[in-house]
Amino acid sequence: MGIGRRSARLVLAACTGILGGLSLMLAISASGHDGGSATSSTLATSAGLPVHVEAELSGLDYTRQPTKEYLPCTRPTEPANFTFYSLGPEVAGMPLVAVLRDCDTPGKEGPIRANSVTYVYGVAIGLPCVDTTVDGEGGCSPPLSVTSEPLCEISPADYDFGRDSTNLTLRGTTGASFFGGSRLELYAGETSVAVAGSDPSLVRMAVDALRAEPDSAAPADPISAREQDGDLPAPAPGALTGDLPCTDPTYESGGG
Amino acid sequence: MAPPHNPSSRSRSRTKWAQRVLPAFFLATALAATGGTAASFPEFSRPYSIGGCDGAHIDPVGVLFHGDEAGGQGSLSDVVRHTGWTNSDGSTQQLRVLIDDSPLDYSCRDQYGQAASAGSTDARDHIRIWRIPFYDGRGVPYKSAGTPHSEYYDCGQHQIYDENASGDSGYDVGRQVLKSYYYPTVHQMETEYWGNTDPRWNDCNNYWFRSNGYGVKIQINTSHG
Numbered sequence: 001m002g003i004g005r006r007s008a009r010l011v012l013a014a015c016t017g018i019l020g021g022l023s024l025m026l027a028i029s030a031s032g033h034d035g036g037s038a039t040s041s042t043l044a045t046s047a048g049l050p051v052h053v054e055a056e057l058s059g060l061d062y063t064r065q066p067t068k069e070y071l072p073c074t075r076p077t078e079p080a081n082f083t084f085y086s087l088g089p090e091v092a093g094m095p096l097v098a099v100l101r102d103c104d105t106p107g108k109e110g111p112i113r114a115n116s117v118t119y120v121y122g123v124a125i126g127l128p129c130v131d132t133t134v135d136g137e138g139g140c141s142p143p144l145s146v147t148s149e150p151l152c153e154i155s156p157a158d159y160d161f162g163r164d165s166t167n168l169t170l171r172g173t174t175g176a177s178f179f180g181g182s183r184l185e186l187y188a189g190e191t192s193v194a195v196a197g198s199d200p201s202l203v204r205m206a207v208d209a210l211r212a213e214p215d216s217a218a219p220a221d222p223i224s225a226r227e228q229d230g231d232l233p234a235p236a237p238g239a240l241t242g243d244l245p246c247t248d249p250t251y252e253s254g255g256g
Numbered sequence: 257m258a259p260p261h262n263p264s265s266r267s268r269s270r271t272k273w274a275q276r277v278l279p280a281f282f283l284a285t286a287l288a289a290t291g292g293t294a295a296s297f298p299e300f301s302r303p304y305s306i307g308g309c310d311g312a313h314i315d316p317v318g319v320l321f322h323g324d325e326a327g328g329q330g331s332l333s334d335v336v337r338h339t340g341w342t343n344s345d346g347s348t349q350q351l352r353v354l355i356d357d358s359p360l361d362y363s364c365r366d367q368y369g370q371a372a373s374a375g376s377t378d379a380r381d382h383i384r385i386w387r388i389p390f391y392d393g394r395g396v397p398y399k400s401a402g403t404p405h406s407e408y409y410d411c412g413q414h415q416i417y418d419e420n421a422s423g424d425s426g427y428d429v430g431r432q433v434l435k436s437y438y439y440p441t442v443h444q445m446e447t448e449y450w451g452n453t454d455p456r457w458n459d460c461n462n463y464w465f466r467s468n469g470y471g472v473k474i475q476i477n478t479s480h481g
Binding site: 108112114128139141142145147159162164198 | 347
């Protein structure tokens with residue numbers, strides 16, 4: 001099948017506004033085989049804050065039905081077809097600085113593709129990180145990120161590089177530690193949730209703040225300050241062994 | 257050839273970059289017949305280089321050289337031989353490399369060396385290489401890890417490229433370019449999913465980028481003539 005979509009990425013950048021208020025800027029970009037054309041618009045959040053949206057959507061195909069191995073990509077501004085998790089507007093004094101929505105073409109280097117929602121937490125509002133010059137290369141790694149991926153596309157049976165331990169119990173569900181604890185994965189329902197950062201103690205602390213975003217929410221939606229106490233759901237049958245088929249709850253087959 | 261250094265026109269530089277790397281990408285993709293298998297070897301290093309032994313993550317490890325000639329010097333020489341990357345300018349980073357597997361024990365080490373396709377103020381393909389000191393006693397005595405990437409020069413330092421038209425970051429393209437130089441050769445290559453996909457932020461031009469999480473194992477068992 002000729003899938004015109006390459007990848008879609010949403011970036012939500014938080015920055016301080018006039019009078020110290022918080023404004024949010026959303027930039028959605030995607031590139032397709034045909035080059036794409038840019039569009040932009042300004043939306044208003046439920047809190048009345050301006051949200052600027054930029055998109056290059058030409059050539060993208062967000063309507064194809066799911067296969068056993070892959071879910072169709074959803075737009076950043078519409079609900080994802082899998083549950084995704086965040087740490088809320090801030091965690092341990094670190095604000096949310098970006099939301100990344102990636103959905104890539106399968107099979108470029110192997111069967112595993114990026115299909116994820118990532119919440120990134122920085123050192124301050126509008127400042128993802130500070131260590132921009134120590135290595136002679138530009139850029140820096142944020143202290144914390146939370147990435148959600150559908151377990152029907154990527155399961156813990158697909159990789160083991162750097163896995164320190166398996167069968168951990170984290171927030172009441174199955175988890176695993178990677179790379180000395182700098183990445184903790186939790187398998188909740190049909191979602192793999194990875195909390196990652198350079199400091200393992202910070203990563204472990206962040207696990208306790210994980211919460212599911214509502215099924216009706218889109219990655220581009222603002223998130224509220226609320227907590228989700230208690231256990232996360234147990235992994236769905238077959239989710240840990242790569243035997244969970246992809247089914248899109250929003251896809252209606254048949255009927256034309 | 258590397259695109260010219262042009263700090264004032266990043267989009268132009270990136271367009272040329274895409275034109276340059278896309279053929280290499282398609283070649284590497286078409287030839288990656290063994291791609292996509294799950295990792296099944298002992299951990300050899302942490303997944304990211306670091307800036308100082310207590311520093312934050314920097315670049316994802318994207319290649320493992322293994323085999324009789326895959327020590328630090330053997331791997332570096334082989335990369336230079338295949339790619340023609342003779343420039344060795346660049347800063348020094350660290351990586352925690354495996355020194356024992358029972359229990360797992362990693363030691364912070366400076367890079368063994370580096371190779372690049374152009375100088376320290378040019379756009380270029382670049383790799384840093386670390387020797388893995390652990391001898392596993394199972395017929396794979398030497399290993400080295402590398403962090404291949406494609407980068408441009410702006411804001412007074414090198415910057416990893418954002419996604420190109422194929423959705424690949426400078427980490428993905430750097431690895432794919434390296435693979436393209438190794439095919440077809442006597443070397444066995446295996447592409448695996450390693451999962452080192454943590455996002456990274458570019459403060460010079462304000463974008464997020466990351467590896468797609470794949471790495472390649474390249475066997476170096478014999479010296480080239």
